[in-house]
Amino acid sequence: xxxxxxxxxxxxxxxxxxxxxxxxxxxxxxxxxxxxxxxxxxxxxxxxxxxxxxxxxxxxxxxxxxxxxxxxxxxxxxxxxxxxxxxxxxxxxxxxxxxxxxxxxxxxxxxxxxxxxxxxxxxxxxxxxxxxxxxxxxxxxxxxxxxxxxxxxxxxxxxxxxxxxxxxxxxxxxxxxxxxxxxxxxxxxxxxxxxxxxxxxxxxxxxxxxxxxxxxxxxxxxxxxxxxxxxxxxxxxxxxxxxxxxxxxxxxxxxxxxxxxxxxxxxxxxxxxxxxxxxxxxxxxxxxxxxxxxxxxxxxxxxxxxxxxxxxxxxxxxxxxxxxxxxxxxxxxxxxxxxxxxxxxxxxxxxxxxxxxxxxxxxxxxxxxx
Amino acid sequence: xxxxxxxxxxxxxxxxxxxxxxxxxxxxxxxxxxxxxxxxxxxxxxxxxxxxxxxxxxxxxxxxxxxxxxxxxxxxxxxxxxxxxxxxxxxxxxxxxxxxxxxxxxxxxxxxxxxxxxxxxxxxxxxxxxxxxxxxxxxxxxxxxxxxxxxxxxxxxxxxxxxxxxxxxxxxxxxxxxxxxxxxxxxxxxxxxxxxxxxxxxxxxxxxxxxxxxxxxxxxxxxxxxxxxxxxxxxxxxxxxxxxxxxxx
Amino acid sequence: xxxxxxxxxxxxxxxxxxxxxxxxxxxxxxxxxxxxxxxxxxxxxxxxxxxxxxxxxxxxxxxxxxxxxxxxxxxxxxxxxxxxxxxxxxxxxxxxxxxxxxxxxxxxxxxxxxxxxxxxxxxxxxxxxxxxxxxxxxxxxxxxxxxxxxxxxxxxxxxxxxxxxxxxxxxxxxxxxxxxxxxxxxxxxxxxxxxxxxxxxxxxxxxxxxxxxxxxxxxxxxxxxxxxxxxxxxxxxxxxxxxxxxxxxxxxxxxxxxxx
Numbered sequence: 051x052x053x054x055x056x057x058x059x060x061x062x063x064x065x066x067x068x069x070x071x072x073x074x075x076x077x078x079x080x081x082x083x084x085x086x087x088x089x090x091x092x093x094x095x096x097x098x099x100x101x102x103x104x105x106x107x108x109x110x111x112x113x114x115x116x117x118x119x120x121x122x123x124x125x126x127x128x129x130x131x132x133x134x135x136x137x138x139x140x141x142x143x144x145x146x147x148x149x150x151x152x153x154x155x156x157x158x159x160x161x162x163x164x165x166x167x168x169x170x171x172x173x174x175x176x177x178x179x180x181x182x183x184x185x186x187x188x189x190x191x192x193x194x195x196x197x198x199x200x201x202x203x204x205x206x207x208x209x210x211x212x213x214x215x216x217x218x219x220x221x222x223x224x225x226x227x228x229x230x231x232x233x234x235x236x237x238x239x240x241x242x243x244x245x246x247x248x249x250x251x252x253x254x255x256x257x258x259x260x261x262x263x264x265x266x267x268x269x270x271x272x273x274x275x276x277x278x279x280x281x282x283x284x285x286x287x288x289x290x291x292x293x294x295x296x297x298x299x300x301x302x303x304x305x306x307x308x309x310x311x312x313x314x315x316x317x318x319x320x321x322x323x324x325x326x327x328x329x330x331x332x333x334x335x336x337x338x339x340x341x342x343x344x345x346x347x348x349x350x351x352x353x354x355x356x357x358x359x360x361x362x363x364x365x366x367x368x369x370x371x372x373x374x375x376x377x378x379x380x381x382x383x384x385x386x387x388x389x390x391x392x393x394x395x396x397x398x399x400x401x402x403x404x405x406x407x408x409x410x411x412x413x414x415x416x417x418x419x420x
Numbered sequence: 421x422x423x424x425x426x427x428x429x430x431x432x433x434x435x436x437x438x439x440x441x442x443x444x445x446x447x448x449x450x451x452x453x454x455x456x457x458x459x460x461x462x463x464x465x466x467x468x469x470x471x472x473x474x475x476x477x478x479x480x481x482x483x484x485x486x487x488x489x490x491x492x493x494x495x496x497x498x499x500x501x502x503x504x505x506x507x508x509x510x511x512x513x514x515x516x517x518x519x520x521x522x523x524x525x526x527x528x529x530x531x532x533x534x535x536x537x538x539x540x541x542x543x544x545x546x547x548x549x550x551x552x553x554x555x556x557x558x559x560x561x562x563x564x565x566x567x568x569x570x571x572x573x574x575x576x577x578x579x580x581x582x583x584x585x586x587x588x589x590x591x592x593x594x595x596x597x598x599x600x601x602x603x604x605x606x607x608x609x610x611x612x613x614x615x616x617x618x619x620x621x622x623x624x625x626x627x628x629x630x631x632x633x634x635x636x637x638x639x640x641x642x643x644x645x646x647x648x649x650x651x652x653x654x655x656x657x658x659x660x661x662x663x664x665x666x667x668x669x
Numbered sequence: 670x671x672x673x674x675x676x677x678x679x680x681x682x683x684x685x686x687x688x689x690x691x692x693x694x695x696x697x698x699x700x701x702x703x704x705x706x707x708x709x710x711x712x713x714x715x716x717x718x719x720x721x722x723x724x725x726x727x728x729x730x731x732x733x734x735x736x737x738x739x740x741x742x743x744x745x746x747x748x749x750x751x752x753x754x755x756x757x758x759x760x761x762x763x764x765x766x767x768x769x770x771x772x773x774x775x776x777x778x779x780x781x782x783x784x785x786x787x788x789x790x791x792x793x794x795x796x797x798x799x800x801x802x803x804x805x806x807x808x809x810x811x812x813x814x815x816x817x818x819x820x821x822x823x824x825x826x827x828x829x830x831x832x833x834x835x836x837x838x839x840x841x842x843x844x845x846x847x848x849x850x851x852x853x854x855x856x857x858x859x860x861x862x863x864x865x866x867x868x869x870x871x872x873x874x875x876x877x878x879x880x881x882x883x884x885x886x887x888x889x890x891x892x893x894x895x896x897x898x899x900x901x902x903x904x905x906x907x908x909x910x911x912x913x914x915x916x917x918x919x920x921x922x923x924x925x926x927x928x929x
Contacts, residue, residue: 534841616842
C-alpha cells in the first residue's frame with residue numbers, strides 16, 4: 051500500500067429498506083477484522099448488503115481502498131458484480147447444481163477465465179482449505195462444516211479487497227463450530243484487506259475479531275475492542291450477550307467503593323473504576339455471571355459485601371457450565387459448573403442466596419461508550 | 421359420474437379401434453406424412469417457444485414495471501382464446517393482406533399462410549403460453565439468494581441467468597417444453613385457419629383426423645389412437661409433476 | 670362385423686361433430702298428416718346452397734306459417750356421413766349425385782330429384798393480383814390456389830375442369846367445403862380459388878369471377894330428397910315439393926343456378 055493513499059474501508063451513510071433505517075459511520079483498516087454484533091433485526095445484514103452492493107445507500111458513501119463504491123449524492127452505485135467484495139452468506143448459498151470445484155471456480159469464470167484456468171485456480175483454493183477430496187461433490191453431499199469452508203473458499207477465490215462474513219458459524223453444531231472457528235481465525239489473519247464478521251456469538255467475536263461494532267435499532271451503539279465492550283456493555287443487549295449482569299442505577303455513596311441504588315430494586319456495592327463517580331450520579335453496574343456465587347443457605351462469615359436472596363427461574367446448559375436465571379433484588383444470571391448444580395440440587399423455584407465481592411462489581415457512568 | 425364422463429370417450433376409442441388393420445392404416449403414406457409433419461412442426465414450435473418464451477418468462481417474473489400485469493394478460497390470452505380466433509388474428513396480422521404480413525409480402529414476396537412455417541407460427545402462438553407460464557412460475561420461486569451470491573462473485577446479469585437461474589429452473593423448463601410440445605402437436609383450429617390444409621405441407625395429424633373422418637373413418641380412429649398414445653406418454657413423462665396431489669403447473 | 674362396428678363409431682363421432690355445428694333434432698311431429706303443416710323441418714344442404722336456401726326457407730315459411738325451417742350447411746360428403754350416422758334430419762340437398770347415392774344405398778332415402786345445376790368459376794381477389802385470365806394460369810408456378818378437397822363435390826368438379834383443360838394444379842390448401850375456399854380468396858391470402866358460379870355471385874364485390882369456357886367447364890347436378898327417417902315426413906315432403914315447384918325454381922335461377 052502506497053504511503054498517503056487512502057486505504058481500508060470507510061462507511062458513512064444511511065440505508066433504508068422498507069420502513070427500516072440503518073445509519074452508521076465507521077472505518078476498518080486493511081488487515082483488521084471487525085466483528086458486527088447486534089440482535090436480530092438490528093441492521094447487521096442490511097449493513098453487509100450495502101457493502102456488498104446488493105442494496106444502495108440512500109445517503110452518504112462507501113469508500114474502499116480509495117475507490118468509491120457508492121455515493122448517494124453523486125448518484126454513483128457500483129452493483130455487486132462490479133465490487134471487489136467477497137461475501138460469505140449465513141446459509142452459504144452454494145450453487146446446488148455445481149460441484150464444489152465449480153462453485154469455487156465460479157468467480158474466475160465470471161471474470162472471463164477459461165474453464166480450465168478457473169478450475170486450476172479453484173483447486174489451489176480447495177487445497178489451501180483442505181477441501182481437495184471434496185472437489186467433485188455437490189453441495190447436498192457436504193456436511194455443515196464442509197459447506198462453510200467451501201463458501202469461504204468460493205468467496206476468497208474471487209480475491210476480494212473486502213471480505214464480509216454473515217454469521218458464518220450460525221448453522222454449525224457446537225463441536226464443528228470449535229474446529230471451524232480455529233480455521234476461520236487462521237484465514238482471517240491471512241486476509242490482507244479489511245474484513246467484517248457479523249455474529250451474535252460473543253466468544254466468536256472475541257476469538258476472531260480485533261474490534262467490535264455493536265448495532266442496535268439501525269445505529270452503532272458501541273465500538274471498541276472485545277475486552278472493552280465486555281467490560282462496559284453500553285446496552286442491556288450487549289450485557290446479556292457478553293454474559294454480564296448490567297444494572298442502571300444511582301450512586302448513593304461514593305468513595306473508594308460506591309454504593310448504588312438500582313432502578314429495578316436492591317443495592318450493590320462496587321469498586322470505583324477509572325472514572326470517579328459522585329453521589330447522585332447515574333451509573334451502570336456490571337457483574338459477570340461467573341463472579342456471583344450461589345449458596346443453598348444464607349452465607350455467614352463471608353468477606354463479600356453483596357449478599358442477597360433469590361429464587362431460581364431457569365437453567366440453561368452452556369458448553370461447559372450451567373447458566374442459572376434468578377429472580378431477586380436485583381435479578382441475576384449466574385454461571386455454575388454442572389457439578390455444583392448437582393450438589394445444590396437446584397430446580398425451578400429453589401430458594402438460594404447470592405454473593406458477589408465488591409471487587410468483581412464494576413460501576414461506570416451511564417452513557418459512556420455510546 | 422364426472423370420471424366416467426371423462427373416461428368413456430377414451431375407452432370407446434380403444435374399444436372401437438380397428439386393431440387388426442392398425443398396422444396397415446398407420447403405415448398408409450398419407451398418415452405417416454401427417455405424423456412426420458406434426459412431429460417436426462411441434463418440435464420446431466417448441467424450440468421457438470423456448471427461444472422467445474424463456475426471456476419473456478424472466479421478464480414477467482422479475483421486471484417490476486406498471487405495465488407488467490397487462491403483458492402477462494396478453495401472454496395468457498392465447499390459452500383461453502378459441503384457437504380458431506387465434507388463427508384468424510394471425511391471418512389478419514401476418515397474412516398476405518395482414519397488418520404486418522402486407523409489408524413482409526411487398527418487401528420479400530413471402531407470406532406465411534399455406535406454408536409449413538405458417539403451421540409452426542400458429543402452433544407457437546397457441547402453445548408458447550404453456551411454456552412461458554410454467555417457466556415464469558419456476559423463475560418466480562427460484563432462489564433469489566443464489567442469484568445474489570453469484571452477483572457478489574462478479575457474475576453479470578446474463579451469466580447469473582445462464583449459469584444459475586436457468587439450470588435451477590431446468591426441470592420446469594423441461595416440463596413446460598413437453599406441455600408446449602403436446603399442445604402444439606394437438607393444435608387444430610389456429611392451424612387450419614391460418615395455415616390451411618394441404619397434405620405434406622400444412623396437414624398435421626389433427627387436420628388429417630378431421631379429413632379422414634369423411635373418407636375413411638377407420639383411419640381417422642387409427643390416427644386418433646396415435647395422438648392418444650402421445651398424450652399418455654406425455655402424462656407418464658410428467659407424472660411426478662401432475663399425478664401427485666397438490667402438484668400444479 | 671368389423672365394418673358395422675366402425676360404422677357405428679364413426680356415426681357417434683360425426684353426430685358429436687354435427688351437434689357442435691348446431692344442427693339440432695326437430696321436435697317430434699311424426700305421424701301427423703293433417704292438412705296444415707306444423708313442427709319444424711331440418712334441412713341439411715350443401716355449402717354452396719347457403720344463400721339460396723336461406724331465401725327458399727323464407728318463402729317456404731311464408732307459405733306454411735306453422736313450420737320452422739332449420740338449415741344446416743356443410744360439405745355434401747360430410748352431410749351424407751351425418752345422415753348415415755343417424756342425424757335427425759328431414760331433407761338432404763346434395764351438391765353431387767355421388768353423395769345422394771351413398772344415402773340412398775344406405776337406406777336413408779328412397780329416391781331423389783335433381784333441382785338445380787351449377788358450373789365452376791375462378792374466383793380471384795378484387796385486384797386480381799396474380800393476373801389470372803383462365804384455367805391454365807392456375808397451374809403457373811407461384812400462383813396460390815385454394816381448392817375444395819377432392820372428396821367434396823366442389824373439389825371433384827374442379828378436378829374435372831382441370832382434366833378438361835389438361836392442366837395439373839397444385840393448390841396451397843384443400844378446404845373442407847366451398848365456402849371455406851371462397852373465404853381464402855376473400856381474405857386475399859390466395860390468388861385464386863375454383864368455386865361455383867353461384868358462390869362468386871353471392872360473394873358480391875368481395876371476389877371477382879373469371880369465367881371458365883364451356884369447353885373446359887364441368888357441371889354438377891344438385892339432387893334433393895326427403896329422408897326415410899324424417900321426424901316430420903309431411904313437412905319434409907312439402908319442402909322438397911316447394912324447391913321443385915315453379916316458385917322454388919325461380920328463386921334458384923335468380924341466384925344463378927342452372928336448370929337441372
